[in-house]
Amino acid sequence: MTNTDKTVIAFDADDTLWPNEHYFREGEQQIIKLLERYYPGEDLLDKLYQQEIKNLHVFGYGAKGFALSMIESLIELSDGKVTGQEIQQVIEIGKMIMSSPIELISGVTETIEALRGYPLMIITKGDLFDQESKIARSGLADNFKMIEIVSEKDDATYLRLLKKYHIAPENFWMVGNSLKSDILPVAHIGAHAVHIPHETTWVHEMVSDKHASAYNYHELSTISELPALIKREVEREIQKNRSVS
Ligand SMILES: [Mg+2]
CATH class of the missing domain: 1.10.150.240 (Putative phosphatase; domain 2)
Known part of the structure; x- marks a missing residue:
């Protein structure tokens, strides 16, 4: 088994899967x-x-x-x-x-379908009842093997979750709209992060371009581009492992 068989893909929820x-x-x-x-x-x-x-x-x-x-x-x-x-x-x-309606962002359904071969995860922060209710109303819950509702998304939270599920950072992908919560801490612990900006970002979640540029992460304009990116990167990893062994 290569490392790439262990790939786990995690998604932020608000403004990544549905507008919030x-x-x-x-x-x-x-x-x-x-x-x-x-x-x-x-x-x-x-x-x-x-x-x-x-x-x-x-x-x-x-x-x-x-x-x-x-x-x-x-x-x-x-x-x-x-x-x-x-x-x-x-x-x-x-x-x-x-109680606002949960309408999936364009391309979410197809993307989840295309990635169903991987264990999928939701990592969202906020009020437990509120977030559980939104996940249930989205109709997506059955697609996710793991659902985590956390109070903060920082290095310590991601490290704790990776430990809990026995995932090595190099096998972990996090996809989200917030540089501060979904991307920079994930890049910082050596995992893969995919930034998909959303039209509205809360001031609290903003980071300067200069700060963000110090981190290594992927940026996509829509979630529909995700399956191709993951396929390409996972295949590249397989090639790399072959050339080493
Ligand atoms: Mg979000």
């Missing part, structure tokens, strides 16, 4: 409309973002933490004048995000 971020940004715009009557500053969006980041270590990622942070911002920026009805509106926005 734009629901948050739409919700944010509705909250800004609520807040404008209380807070005239130009820096409203930044204020909301700062509140979210401040609360990340308490609430974690996801729509519930987002809604709670927005309520807190609304209370603070309105000097406590916000009404119960307005708070209810923020809760409704949170519910809207959590």
